[in-house]
Amino acid sequence: MEKATIEQFKNLFLEILSEEEVFEGKLSPTSLEGDEVDIVSTEKANQMDFRLKARNAIYLQKVRKSLQKIEEGTFGECEDCGAEISYNRLMARPTADLCIYCKEVEEKEENQLVNKNRHSSKIGRVLPIEHLEKGYNKDETSTSSFHVSHMDYQDIVS
Ligand SMILES: [Zn+2]
Numbered sequence: 001m002e003k004a005t006i007e008q009f010k011n012l013f014l015e016i017l018s019e020e021e022v023f024e025g026k027l028s029p030t031s032l033e034g035d036e037v038d039i040v041s042t043e044k045a046n047q048m049d050f051r052l053k054a055r056n057a058i059y060l061q062k063v064r065k066s067l068q069k070i071e072e073g074t075f076g077e078c079e080d081c082g083a084e085i086s087y088n089r090l091m092a093r094p095t096a097d098l099c100i101y102c103k104e105v106e107e108k109e110e111n112q113l114v115n116k117n118r119h120s121s122k123i124g125r126v127l128p129i130e131h132l133e134k135g136y137n138k139d140e141t142s143t144s145s146f147h148v149s150h151m152d153y154q155d156i157v158s
Contacts, residue, residue: 001075001076001084001087005087006070006075006076009066009070009075009076009090009094010067010070012094013063013064013066013067013070013094014067016060016063017060017063017064017067020056020060059095062095063094063095065095066094066095076090078097078098078099078102079097079098079102080098080099080102081099081101081102083099083101084099085098085099085100086099086100
C-alpha cells in the first residue's frame with residue numbers, strides 16, 4: 001500500500017479518536033441536582049450513555065488497533081492469510097482485519113454453526129412415534145383433535 005494511502009487512513013483514525021474525546025465530554029453527566037423526576041431521567045440518560053460508550057469502546061479499540069498496525073507497518077494486511085486487503089474494502093471498513101475471502105470463509109463457518117444449532121433443536125422438538133402415540137391414546141377418550149393425530153399416526157406406522 002502506498003504511503004500516502006496509509007497516511008490517509010492514519011488521519012482518518014486520528015480524527016475518529018479526537019472526535020470521540022469531544023463526544024465523551026458532551027455526554028458526561030454534569031449534575032445530579034433537581035427534583036425526583038430530574039434525577040430519574042438523569043439516571044436513564046446515564047444508562048444510555050453507558051451503553052453507547054460500551055458500543056463505542058469496541059469500535060474505538062478497533063481504531064486504536066488499526067493505528068497500531070500502521071505504526072508496525074502491517075496495516076491493510078489480512079490477519080489470516082497475509083494478503084493485502086483491497087483499498088475498496090478498507091474504504092468501506094477501515095478497521096477490517098481480514099481480506100474479503102477470509103471474511104467470507106469466517107462468515108460461512110458462523111452460518112454453519114447457526115444451521116447446526118437450528119437443526120438439532122428441530123430434532124429435539126419433533127418426537128415422532130412416542131409423541132403421537134400419546135396423542136392417540138389421549139384422544140381416544142376425549143375427542144378434540146383426534147382425527148388429525150390419528151391420521152398422522154397411521155402415516156407413520158404404515
Ligand atoms: Zn485473507
